[in-house]
Amino acid sequence: xxxxxxxxxxxxxxxxxxxxxxxxxxxxxxxxxxxxxxxxxxxxxxxxxxxxxxxxxxxxxxxxxxxxxxxxxxxxxxxxxxxxxxxxxxxxxxxxxxxxxxxxxxxxxxxxxxxxxxxxxxxxxxxxxxxxxxxxxxxxxxxxxxxxxxxxxxxxxxxxxxxxxxxxxxxxxxxxxxxxxxxxxxxxxxxxxxxxxxxxxxxxxxxxxxxxxxxxxxxxxxxxxxxxxxx
Numbered sequence: 241x242x243x244x245x246x247x248x249x250x251x252x253x254x255x256x257x258x259x260x261x262x263x264x265x266x267x268x269x270x271x272x273x274x275x276x277x278x279x280x281x282x283x284x285x286x287x288x289x290x291x292x293x294x295x296x297x298x299x300x301x302x303x304x305x306x307x308x309x310x311x312x313x314x315x316x317x318x319x320x321x322x323x324x325x326x327x328x329x330x331x332x333x334x335x336x337x338x339x340x341x342x343x344x345x346x347x348x349x350x351x352x353x354x355x356x357x358x359x360x361x362x363x364x365x366x367x368x369x370x371x372x373x374x375x376x377x378x379x380x381x382x383x384x385x386x387x388x389x390x391x392x393x394x395x396x397x398x399x400x401x402x403x404x405x406x407x408x409x410x411x412x413x414x415x416x417x418x419x420x421x422x423x424x425x426x427x428x429x430x431x432x433x434x435x436x437x438x439x440x441x442x443x444x445x446x447x448x449x450x451x452x453x454x455x456x457x458x459x460x461x462x463x464x465x466x467x468x469x470x471x
Contacts, residue, residue, distance in 0.1 A: 249286030256426035283378030315372030337387035348415040
């Protein structure tokens with residue numbers, strides 16, 4: 241993650257793990273154990289540098305990562321609200337992944353922006369929300385996600401999960417493909433790290449990075465395969 245924040249176009253990043261309490265039930269499992277959220281201001285530049293440097297000494301990747309489960313997409317913001325600007329957030333994230341059929345996208349955006357977003361953002365314990373849409377430009381992988389909309393809600397603590405469990409708005413929305421609707425919760429693994437913290441680091445942080453690279457030993461991926469663009 242710190243290697244990626246050295247790429248131009250980046251702002252900040254944070255890593256999360258699958259939370260013990262979930263909004264929906266996943267008896268067969270979800271497929272991801274960890275998730276990283278990146279804030280970028282230039283997705284095309286960030287993706288280009290990622291493509292050029294991934295699985296090289298500038299961005300070493302352990303072979304414990306399943307490349308066949310790669311779900312790495314940039315979503316462009318449609319609405320953002322911060323209920324506590326200027327304050328650091330140490331809580332978790334609730335992520336809504338939504339599939340809307342082509343032709344219904346604009347009416348869904350209107351419904352979500354005008355009715356759902358404001359109500360969800362006003363729930364006690366919600367720090368901020370970002371409603372986003374997938375667009376093909378600036379992407380890291382040459383694939384289209386199942387979900388064309390994603391919203392991330394930064395919450396104070398796990399008690400907020402109950403508010404999403406009780407709410408029926410997404411389930412009752414006729415524009416949403418209900419079988420693929422996914423609402424998950426995630427706990428922080430790292431604090432949010434900014435590009436400035438990585439570029440202007442100190443000796444102790446650099447030593448931590450070197451220890452992490454040494455810990456990987458020879459379990460490092462070098463075959464870029466077909467998952468990453470190489471042009």
